[in-house]
Amino acid sequence: MCLGIPGEVIEILADKPDLARVEVSGVRRAINIGLLGDDKPKPGEWVLIHVGFALSKIDEAEAKAALDFLESIGQAYADEIDALRESLIE
Amino acid sequence: MRYVDEFRDADTAHALAAKIAGLCEPGRQYKFMEVCGGHTHTIYKHGLEDYLPESITLVHGPGCPVCVIPMGRVDDAMALASASDVIMTSFGDMMRVPGSRGSFFDAKANGVDIRMVYSPLDSLKIARQNPDKRVVFMAIGFETTAPSTAMTVLRAAQEGLENFSIFCNHVTIVPAIKAILDSPDLRLDGFLGPGHVSTVIGCRPYEFISRDYGKPVVVAGFEPLDILQSIYMLMIQLSEGRAEIENQYSRVVPWDGNIVALKAINETMELRPYFEWRGLGFISHSALRVREKYARFDAEELFEVPGVRVADPKACQCGEVLKGVLKPWECKVFGTACTPETPIGTCMVSPEGACAAYYNFGRFTRQRVKEATVR
Amino acid sequence: MTEQKNWVEEALAEHESQVDQRHFSKVAPGEREALVLERIDRARRARARVKEERITLAHGSGGKATHTLIEAIFLDAFRNPLLEPMEDAARLSMAGGRIALTTDSYVVSPLFFPGGDIGDLAINGTVNDLAVSGATPMYLSAGFILEEGFPVADLQHIVASMRAAAEAAGVQVVTGDTKVVQRGKADGCYINTAGVGVVPDGLDLGVVNAKPGDAVLVSGPIGDHGVTVMLARGELDIDTDLTSDTAAVNGLVADLLAAVPGGVRAMRDATRGGVATILNEVAKAADVSVIVAEDDIPVRAEVRGASELLGIDPLYVACEGRIVAIVDGAVADAALDAMHNNPLGREAAIIGRIAADPPGIVLLRTAFGGTRIVDMLVGDPLPRIC
Numbered sequence: 051m052c053l054g055i056p057g058e059v060i061e062i063l064a065d066k067p068d069l070a071r072v073e074v075s076g077v078r079r080a081i082n083i084g085l086l087g088d089d090k091p092k093p094g095e096w097v098l099i100h101v102g103f104a105l106s107k108i109d110e111a112e113a114k115a116a117l118d119f120l121e122s123i124g125q126a127y128a129d130e131i132d133a134l135r136e137s138l139i140e
Numbered sequence: 141m142r143y144v145d146e147f148r149d150a151d152t153a154h155a156l157a158a159k160i161a162g163l164c165e166p167g168r169q170y171k172f173m174e175v176c177g178g179h180t181h182t183i184y185k186h187g188l189e190d191y192l193p194e195s196i197t198l199v200h201g202p203g204c205p206v207c208v209i210p211m212g213r214v215d216d217a218m219a220l221a222s223a224s225d226v227i228m229t230s231f232g233d234m235m236r237v238p239g240s241r242g243s244f245f246d247a248k249a250n251g252v253d254i255r256m257v258y259s260p261l262d263s264l265k266i267a268r269q270n271p272d273k274r275v276v277f278m279a280i281g282f283e284t285t286a287p288s289t290a291m292t293v294l295r296a297a298q299e300g301l302e303n304f305s306i307f308c309n310h311v312t313i314v315p316a317i318k319a320i321l322d323s324p325d326l327r328l329d330g331f332l333g334p335g336h337v338s339t340v341i342g343c344r345p346y347e348f349i350s351r352d353y354g355k356p357v358v359v360a361g362f363e364p365l366d367i368l369q370s371i372y373m374l375m376i377q378l379s380e381g382r383a384e385i386e387n388q389y390s391r392v393v394p395w396d397g398n399i400v401a402l403k404a405i406n407e408t409m410e411l412r413p414y415f416e417w418r419g420l421g422f423i424s425h426s427a428l429r430v431r432e433k434y435a436r437f438d439a440e441e442l443f444e445v446p447g448v449r450v451a452d453p454k455a456c457q458c459g460e461v462l463k464g465v466l467k468p469w470e471c472k473v474f475g476t477a478c479t480p481e482t483p484i485g486t487c488m489v490s491p492e493g494a495c496a497a498y499y500n501f502g503r504f505t506r507q508r509v510k511e512a513t514v515r
Numbered sequence: 516m517t518e519q520k521n522w523v524e525e526a527l528a529e530h531e532s533q534v535d536q537r538h539f540s541k542v543a544p545g546e547r548e549a550l551v552l553e554r555i556d557r558a559r560r561a562r563a564r565v566k567e568e569r570i571t572l573a574h575g576s577g578g579k580a581t582h583t584l585i586e587a588i589f590l591d592a593f594r595n596p597l598l599e600p601m602e603d604a605a606r607l608s609m610a611g612g613r614i615a616l617t618t619d620s621y622v623v624s625p626l627f628f629p630g631g632d633i634g635d636l637a638i639n640g641t642v643n644d645l646a647v648s649g650a651t652p653m654y655l656s657a658g659f660i661l662e663e664g665f666p667v668a669d670l671q672h673i674v675a676s677m678r679a680a681a682e683a684a685g686v687q688v689v690t691g692d693t694k695v696v697q698r699g700k701a702d703g704c705y706i707n708t709a710g711v712g713v714v715p716d717g718l719d720l721g722v723v724n725a726k727p728g729d730a731v732l733v734s735g736p737i738g739d740h741g742v743t744v745m746l747a748r749g750e751l752d753i754d755t756d757l758t759s760d761t762a763a764v765n766g767l768v769a770d771l772l773a774a775v776p777g778g779v780r781a782m783r784d785a786t787r788g789g790v791a792t793i794l795n796e797v798a799k800a801a802d803v804s805v806i807v808a809e810d811d812i813p814v815r816a817e818v819r820g821a822s823e824l825l826g827i828d829p830l831y832v833a834c835e836g837r838i839v840a841i842v843d844g845a846v847a848d849a850a851l852d853a854m855h856n857n858p859l860g861r862e863a864a865i866i867g868r869i870a871a872d873p874p875g876i877v878l879l880r881t882a883f884g885g886t887r888i889v890d891m892l893v894g895d896p897l898p899r900i901c
Contacts, residue, residue, distance in 0.1 A: 053178065053826050054284075054335075054336045054339075054362070054392075055144075055823050055824055056141075056142065056143035056144060058142070073820075074141070074820040074821075074823065074824055075141045075816045075817060075819050075820025075823070076755060076756070076815075076816045076817035076820050077753055077754070077755045077817050077820035077821045077824060078753065078754045078755065079751070079752055079753045079754070079824070080752055082259075082261060082288075082291065084291050084400075084404075085287050085288075085291060085398060085400050085401045085404070086400065087399070087400035096142070096143060098336075098339065098392050099824070100284060100285070100288065100336065101231070101258065101259045101260065101285060101288050102258060102259025102260070102261050102262070102288065103259070103287070103288045103291065105284070105287070105336065105339050105340070105392075105398065105401070106339045106392050106393070106394065106398060108143060108391050108392055109390065109391050109392070110391075112390040112391040113143060113391035115390075116369075116388075116390065116391055117146050119369075120146075120147075120149070120152045120156075120365055120369065121152070123152060123155045123156055123159065124149070124151050124152040124155045141816075141819065141820065141823065144823070145882075148881075148882050148883045149883075150882065150883055150884035153883055153884050154884070184887060185881070185887055186881045186882075186883040186885050186887070187880075187881050187883065187884070187885020187886040187887045188883070188885050189885070190884065190885040190886060191884070191885065232826075245571055245572075245573070246567070246569075246571065248571070248572075249567075249569045249570065249571040249572075250569060258751055258825065262750070364881075364883045364885070365883075455527055467548075469548055469551045469552070470547075470551075473527065474551065474555070475551065475552075475554070475555030475558060476554060476555060476558045477527050479558075480579075480893040481573075481579055481580060481583075481893050482566060491826065499890070500888065500890050500893075501887035501888050501890075502887060502888065503552060503555065503888055503890075504552065504873060504876060504878070504886075504888055
């Protein structure tokens with residue numbers, strides 16, 4: 051029920067403006083974008099898909115910030131492991 | 141898969157785990173509740189607890205909209221479906237939920253026309269294709285799904301469909317959280333806030349949790365790194381003596397929620413004065429029903445619904461599991477009399493039920509398995 | 516209301532004897548969970564019983580309900596040493612040698628889908644069941660149940676597919692049967708095929724032979740067939756470029772057996788219930804643990820995408836041209852090479868290994884690094900895939 055999947059918008063259907071075709075890992079489906087109101091997604095943008103509707107746009111800047119944070123943690127950890135490996139306390 | 145795989149990276153998980161462990165005060169126990177059934181599912185599916193120190197316990201909350209439907213409402217739905225000219229449509233999640241006389245799945249085997257749909261819009265298609273039948277959509281879910289149901293009703297109204305209605309069982313998350321906070325049985329240190337519900341209602345509705353109860357809340361995404369990062373953020377708040385609402389899932393959740401979605405819900409539905417939640421009793425203003433303006437799409441108006449209150453089987457301890465008082469394996473009938481094929485309660489059959497998640501994914505002694513899986 | 520009381524009381528009464536509440540209360544909290552898990556394990560090993568009064572779609576899914584039905588009704592009635600191993604084919608001593616005998620029925624809907632049709636499945640499925648039992652497939656029977664009104668052109672198309680598949684597999688259809696039923700039954704066309712093949716002396720494959728240290732291999736990406744058919748029904752409005760993986764694997768199997776003589780413990784055809792079901796069957800039959808790594812399991816991006824969208828797990832989705840092989844750990848690499856050298860095994864992979872502990876359980880090390888169980892399938896997420 052909480053199942054929401056990120057998908058990339060491929061095209062807005064010309065004859066049905068409240069529908070967009072999205073792609074999830076090579077799988078394509080038409081979904082309803084009515085819940086995004088006037089903030090219609092453009093091809094190339096990503097949305098969160100839930101039971102056939104786009105619930106929200108994925109904010110690329112926020113996503114990048116989240117990933118940068120996670121990477122930094124990963125990097126700091128990797129650095130520390132390296133340091134640990136290299137330091138010899140005899 | 142983009143926006144999914146990056147949030148499942150094992151190396152980052154190790155790093156975060158180390159940071160989380162570093163924030164644990166010696167001798168102190170931490171209890172966080174993940175409200176949302178989807179979070180419980182992720183935690184068990186990815187083996188997230190392997191990354192947490194012993195001093196942190198995750199308590200499973202009532203955020204499973206299928207789990208909280210009382211038996212009586214399941215019986216009502218079954219009564220609706222059994223009418224000879226009715227086609228009942230439902231999400232797959234509902235199929236195995238037991239009523240007093242079996243589940244949708246059993247009813248289907250007995251010839252009742254119940255069809256699984258992926259989207260409520262699929263019900264409209266079925267209604268259009270079967271003008272001599274009446275299609276009833278079993279509407280379940282928290283505020284995540286209510287907008288989709290609302291849009292479907294609006295669509296049906298636009299098209300002038302005359303053979304479509306919904307049996308509305310949408311519930312709202314905030315009253316459930318409040319019931320947990322007011323419950324004397326639990327002492328929680330913080331909450332992992334529901335991710336997708338917040339996409340609709342935003343983060344403001346949780347402010348009362350930090351303001352009135354002094355507990356921190358981090359609205360969390362559904363990938364394992366999202367949850368791990370959210371736990372990290374909770375630990376930081378605790379170590380700094382703060383109790384605030386934070387949004388870890390900011391790539392999807394807007395602080396103010398989705399106005400269009402909220403408007404759609406408001407246009408088509410209103411709050412019921414009270415609603416019975418399985419195991420939690422009657423909670424006021426916690427569920428939605430169809431507004432009078434759209435009564436022609438309200439199955440409770442169009443059909444005779446028995447509306448009989450059915451008590452849970454005595455052996456069923458779903459209520460305590462939903463409140464986080466019991467871990468799934470602590471329920472007396474867990475895994476023996478109550479299994480996914482022979483469920484006594486809802487927690488074992490909903491894909492987001494804590495019991496189902498534990499039984500299907502987590503049913504092993506962590507220590508033994510640690511030894512077995514080390515390469 | 517009495518009905519409600521009854522089924523719960525029955526379920527409880529059944530387990531009363533196994534619950535020792537006094538003992539439970541004397542146990543330290545940290546050990547309680549282990550005790551509960553032990554109790555559950557015992558309940559799971561209890562004798563199979565079909566509790567439902569009517570057949571449901573779950574009974575056909577290849578998961579728990581199917582196994583319970585087979586054990587409680589069919590095995591119980593027909594019980595004999597030849598049936599009990601319940602492998603993909605029975606191995607029989609006859610006329611001075613050994614043959615393998617198998618049968619399968621095909622009820623797939625829709626009949627025609629990207630990558631093949633019911634005819635392809637009917638030949639390949641039975642050929643594969645013989646092959647994984649160590650037999651050289653030779654002769655098939657084909658029984659048809661046709662619905663009144665079914666287009667003859669469609670039947671010809673299906674039969675043409677069967678002829679091509681039989682040729683590719685090197686087998687012959689030597690006998691058959693035809694029945695016609697009234698409009699409204701049989702969904703167009705149901706097919707049953709049975710097959711026989713010759714088993715060489717000394718080759719005794721069976722999941723019961725799996726030993727700690729053995730490796731688990733899969734011959735290619737999983738879930739292609741099930742997802743293709745599910746999407747071909749058109750109800751979900753999802754498009755992909757996926758096609759069914761239906762193929763005869765007897766050539767691949769022959770290459771494998773030749774490359775590592777004596778090194779293959781067992782092979783299974785991964786159909787209904789998917790790879791997860793086979794792994795559970797191995798764990799249960801040999802009383803071992805099967806430990807697999809999510810990162811090592813080949814899954815096509817589209818199968819993953821469709822599965823995420825629909826909330827299903829590729830491990831439980833049917834294939835129709837993939838095998839799972841349990842081989843001696845020492846020859847795992849040689850086995851993998853043999854598969855890679857065959858056109859149907861180019862994407863084969865070693866996905867895990869057999870361990871002694873915890874017995875009867877399949878564990879998955881997730882891509883995330885945590886561990887979870889892979890249980891037998893419950894219910895039927897994808898009806899009528901085969």
